[in-house]
Structure formats: C-alpha cells, structure tokens
Amino acid sequence: MRYIYTFLIMFGFWILLSGKFDLFHLTLGVISSGLVSLISADLFMYDPQSRNHLTTGVRFLLYLPWLLFQIVLSTLHVTFLALHPKMKEQIDPTIVTFKTNLKTDIAKVALANSITLTPGTITIRVEDQVFYVHAISRKAAAGLPGEMEERLAKVFESD
Amino acid sequence: MDIVVIVLTVIALLFFFATTVGLLRFPDFYSRMHAAGKGDTLSSLVILLALVLYNFHEINLANLLVAMKILLIAVFIFMASPTATHAIIDAGYESGIKPWAKNPEEESP
Numbered sequence: 001m002r003y004i005y006t007f008l009i010m011f012g013f014w015i016l017l018s019g020k021f022d023l024f025h026l027t028l029g030v031i032s033s034g035l036v037s038l039i040s041a042d043l044f045m046y047d048p049q050s051r052n053h054l055t056t057g058v059r060f061l062l063y064l065p066w067l068l069f070q071i072v073l074s075t076l077h078v079t080f081l082a083l084h085p086k087m088k089e090q091i092d093p094t095i096v097t098f099k100t101n102l103k104t105d106i107a108k109v110a111l112a113n114s115i116t117l118t119p120g121t122i123t124i125r126v127e128d129q130v131f132y133v134h135a136i137s138r139k140a141a142a143g144l145p146g147e148m149e150e151r152l153a154k155v156f157e158s159d
Numbered sequence: 160m161d162i163v164v165i166v167l168t169v170i171a172l173l174f175f176f177a178t179t180v181g182l183l184r185f186p187d188f189y190s191r192m193h194a195a196g197k198g199d200t201l202s203s204l205v206i207l208l209a210l211v212l213y214n215f216h217e218i219n220l221a222n223l224l225v226a227m228k229i230l231l232i233a234v235f236i237f238m239a240s241p242t243a244t245h246a247i248i249d250a251g252y253e254s255g256i257k258p259w260a261k262n263p264e265e266e267s268p
Contacts (some may be wrong), residue, residue, distance in 0.1 A: 016231070019224045075174055075201035078194050082181025093190055093258050116241035117200065122192060123245055124252045134189045134248065134258065 005054075006037035059155045060110075066151065067114060074119040081136070095124065096133050096141045100149060107156035114148050160212060167209035174202035187259030188251050196244030200237065207233045 010033035018025055084090055102108050112123040115133055120140025124132040135141035178198025185191045211226045 016224065016227055019221070071197075071201050071204075074197045078181055078197050079174060079177035082177045082184060082194055082198075087184060088186060091185075091190060093187070093260065095258060112245060113238070113241040116196060116244055120193070122189070122196060122248055123241075124189075125249050132252070134193075136190055136193050 006041040077119040171206035
C-alpha cells in the first residue's frame with residue numbers, strides 16, 4: 001500500500017515540476033517514479049506504529065489552518081516585542097520542561113515544530129518524552145503544552 | 160490586483176524589518192532566535208503569496224504550474240524554518256550558553 005502512496009506523491013511532483021503532458025514525458029515520469037518508490041518507499045513512509053496513513057494525512061491537513069493562525073499571532077507578537085521601546089520590561093525568558101504523552105516519532109516532530117511556530121516559545125531539545133522549551137515570557141510559558149498536544153494526539157494517535 | 164500585490168509586499172517587508180530589529184535588540188542568544196525563527200516564516204509566506212498573485216495577470220496552465228511551484232517553496236519553508244531554528248538553538252544549549260534572565264539572583268534551570 002505504501003508503495004502506491006509513494007508512487008502517487010512522486011508522480012504528482014513529476015507532473016508539477018516538468019509541466020509537460022505529452023506521452024514521452026509522462027512515460028518517463030511513470031518509469032522513474034515507479035523505480036524510486038520501489039527502492040525508497042521504506043524510507044519515505046517509515047512508521048511501523050501507524051495504522052492508516054490516509055486518515056492521518058487528512059486530519060493533519062485539517063490541523064494546518066489552526067497552525068497558520070498561530071503563526072500569524074506569533075509573528076505579530078515578535079513584531080510587537082521587537083519594536084517595543086521598553087522591550088526588556090516586556091520579556092522574561094525562562095526554560096521550561098514538560099513531559100508529553102505522544103508516543104510516535106512523527107507526532108513528536110510535529111509537536112516540536114508547532115511549539116517553535118507558536119507565540120513566544122521555541123523547542124530547544126527533545127529527550128524521549130521530555131521537551132525543553134525556551135519561553136520568552138511567563139505568560140507564554142504558562143500555556144505549555146496546551147491544546148496543541150491534544151490536537152496532535154487526535155491527529156496522529158487516535159484510530 | 161496590483162494594489163493587493165503591493166500591500167502584501169509592504170506587509171511582508173514590515174515583518175522582515177521587525178525581525179531584523181528584533182534580532183539586533185533582544186538581549187541574548189535564545190531570545191534572538193525567537194525573532195529570527197518566527198518573523199521569517201510568515202513574511203516569507205506573505206511575500207510568496209504576493210508573487211503568486213503578481214504571476215496571475217492571465218489565467219492559463221503555465222501560470223498555474225508556476226503558482227503551484229511557488230506554493231511548494233512556501234511548504235518547504237514551513238518545514239525547514241522551525242527545524243533550522245531548533246538545530247541552531249540546540250547547538251547553543253549544548254555549548255552551555257546561559258540564558259538572559261530578568262532577575263539574575265533567581266535560580267536558572
């Protein structure tokens with residue numbers, strides 16, 4: 001099954017990047033994406049715990065608009081802080097650690113990247129289940145891990 | 160249409176400007192990475208959107224393909240930017256840089 005997914009993604013990229021729709025180029029695309037998916041499907045979709053890639057993918061797409069909204073908030077926050085005349089009174093950096101319940105690697109990667117993209121927090125490192133996060137103010141630190149972890153648990157780890 | 164493009168570009172440039180100012184003004188390594196890692200992401204997205212719109216002076220297949228490619232760049236930036244920020248800040252943490260704290264007498268973790 002994952003050979004087919006890999007093939008479809010590869011072929012989509014081929015069409016997008018080549019932009020030619022004649023028989024010769026499409027045949028070349030089929031051959032090369034077939035070869036590549038045969039060789040590297042194991043690398044591309046390595047996730048022994050995952051059950052259903054398709055629903056996970058769809059749920060992840062539904063998660064993206066929320067993330068985009070958080071990114072907008074985050075940029076406005078940084079802009080506000082950077083241009084604030086008394087910036088050093090506004091910020092109060094701390095490093096917080098917390099333990100996550102997420103188990104799969106891909107979910108932890110998504111959580112780490114989402115933390116970095118949300119206002120006022122950056123993931124420093126992840127050791128097994130423990131996240132080290134640098135927060136720029138107490139308020140940002142208090143919001144961790146917050147609803148993001150619940151949303152990601154719903155995306156990646158529910159059936 | 161041109162007005163929308165100009166407005167989007169100006170917004171993106173404002174965010175880039177704020178990012179640069181933040182990079183220079185924040186007190187320590189970690190808070191500077193906040194500016195560098197986040198300001199870039201949204202401003203790149205907005206400026207790429209402006210490029211997509213600018214590209215659509217007429218709608219045909221070639222323009223559509225170019226627009227899709229530009230959006231692919233945006234997707235790539237969204238994956239790469241937090242990862243790069245994380246790599247740099249982890250390197251800083253590894254080499255033992257002390258974070259700036261408001262009250263230095265407080266314990267630092």
